[in-house]
Amino acid sequence: MVDLTKSADVVIIGGGVMGASTAYHLALKGCKNIVLLERNPFFGQEATGKCAGGIRYQFATEINIRLSLLSLPMLDRFEEELGQAIDVRHCGYLFLLTREKDIQAFEANVVLQHRLGVMTEWLSGDSVRSRLPLMCLEDVLAATWHPKDGLADPSGVVQGYITGARRLGAKCLTDIEATGILIENGRICGVKTPKGEVSAPILVNAAGPWASRIGEMVGIQFPVVPLRRQIAVTTPIPGLPLDFPFVIDFAKNLYFHREGPGILTGMSNLDEPPSFTQQVDREWELVHFDAAMARMPILEHAGIISRWAGLYEVSPDAHPILGKVPEIEGLYAIVGFSGHGFMHGPACGLLLSEEILDGKAHTLDVTSLRLSRFRECKPILEYNVV
Numbered sequence: 001m002v003d004l005t006k007s008a009d010v011v012i013i014g015g016g017v018m019g020a021s022t023a024y025h026l027a028l029k030g031c032k033n034i035v036l037l038e039r040n041p042f043f044g045q046e047a048t049g050k051c052a053g054g055i056r057y058q059f060a061t062e063i064n065i066r067l068s069l070l071s072l073p074m075l076d077r078f079e080e081e082l083g084q085a086i087d088v089r090h091c092g093y094l095f096l097l098t099r100e101k102d103i104q105a106f107e108a109n110v111v112l113q114h115r116l117g118v119m120t121e122w123l124s125g126d127s128v129r130s131r132l133p134l135m136c137l138e139d140v141l142a143a144t145w146h147p148k149d150g151l152a153d154p155s156g157v158v159q160g161y162i163t164g165a166r167r168l169g170a171k172c173l174t175d176i177e178a179t180g181i182l183i184e185n186g187r188i189c190g191v192k193t194p195k196g197e198v199s200a201p202i203l204v205n206a207a208g209p210w211a212s213r214i215g216e217m218v219g220i221q222f223p224v225v226p227l228r229r230q231i232a233v234t235t236p237i238p239g240l241p242l243d244f245p246f247v248i249d250f251a252k253n254l255y256f257h258r259e260g261p262g263i264l265t266g267m268s269n270l271d272e273p274p275s276f277t278q279q280v281d282r283e284w285e286l287v288h289f290d291a292a293m294a295r296m297p298i299l300e301h302a303g304i305i306s307r308w309a310g311l312y313e314v315s316p317d318a319h320p321i322l323g324k325v326p327e328i329e330g331l332y333a334i335v336g337f338s339g340h341g342f343m344h345g346p347a348c349g350l351l352l353s354e355e356i357l358d359g360k361a362h363t364l365d366v367t368s369l370r371l372s373r374f375r376e377c378k379p380i381l382e383y384n385v386v
């Protein structure tokens with residue numbers, strides 16, 4: 001029987017990368033009485049555990065680039081800080097561009113990235129073709145490349161933060177679902193679970209694809225929809241170089257990276273309707289594999305060793321909703337990361353801990369990420385969504 005604390009200073013709903021990072025950073029700043037609730041039997045089994053592990057500086061908006069500039073060095077220091085290996089690999093991201101309109105958009109992105117100190121390289125089609133002999137790249141007009149982009153292990157990151165938070169006194173609990181939220185006179189008072197109530201003045205919505213369900217419990221609309229995205233990992237590919245990069249065929253929403261001796265590949269179905277379905281869609285898989293084999297013919301000789309589907313948690317402008325929700329005192333959100341949240345988990349947990357304990361995030365100004373931007377018609381548009 002789990003010992004559910006009767007009261008806490010902060011309750012966090014969700015034990016993916018966002019909840020875990022928030023718990024750790026709150027505890028690190030001295031907040032002792034933290035309760036994190038995860039309804040699954042293990043932490044990090046949903047979007048975080050199902051993600052492709054990509055980490056990149058190459059974004060199209062200043063706020064996303066600044067989040068990467070804060071977050072990726074935190075991943076580089078992670079093992080030293082938390083004692084947990086997370087296999088950071090700077091294999092680089094290569095965005096393949098095959099359409100004129102993308103050339104123009106990515107040229108502007110590179111200018112912005114350079115202004116912020118992210119020295120992305122512009123490669124000609126011929127240069128990409130000579131770098132990737134295993135791929136069919138005749139139609140590639142150009143590419144962008146940043147060698148410090150790469151990969152890290154999402155489960156390691158969650159485990160490291162949970163262990164770190166516990167070491168600092170936080171209670172991180174599995175098998176407990178938040179089923180209701182207690183509010184009095186417009187203030188958070190606590191959370192209901194089948195195992196009892198926890199009273200608390202502060203509540204963090206870190207429920208990932210289920211963020212809007214938490215919103216429904218308090219009458220606040222979090223515009224975050226769940227979208228199925230799926231991945232397959234192949235048997236070993238002979239001749240696959242150790243430094244094979246994270247390759248994104250941008251126009252096709254198709255990506256590849258090295259996973260052990262094989263390839264991990266994913267392709268977003270832009271016609272996927274919002275739902276919580278996490279069954280692998282076999283019809284889409286055929287479309288995906290046709291596109292993947294056209295780009296990388298050697299895959300025709302490979303088998304599939306694993307496949308899975310997970311949920312993106314998508315906001316209307318593909319940017320997160322981060323910070324205080326002023327309509328209800330004590331309510332905070334760290335949701336809506338739209339398919340690239342794993343890499344920003346370290347930074348966003350830190351920033352939310354500042355917002356909660358210091359009244360405002362100060363390491364980076366995140367006011368543009370407030371929930372009210374949608375009502376105020378001030379969305380931020382991100383072009384580099386895969």
Ligand SMILES: Cc1cc2nc3c(=O)[nH]c(=O)nc-3n(C[C@H](O)[C@H](O)[C@H](O)COP(=O)(O)OP(=O)(O)OC[C@H]3O[C@@H](n4cnc5c(N)ncnc54)[C@H](O)[C@@H]3O)c2cc1C
Pocket residue numbers: 013014015016017018019037038039040043044045046047048049050051052053054055176177178179206207208209210229230231266309310311312313334335336337338339340341342343344
């Ligand atoms: C196929 C795929 C590939 C991806 N690839 C990348 C990538 O390469 N790089 C990248 O940066 N990002 C990637 N992402 C996105 C990334 O995984 C997410 O943005 C990120 O993991 C979101 O973390 P989270 O903590 O918000 O959500 P989650 O990891 O889903 O955690 C939310 C948790 O809340 C729990 N929960 C929900 N409701 C309740 C409740 N009522 N009570 C208790 N617990 C509750 C859930 O069980 C869940 O564990 C990918 C996602 C998918 C699906």
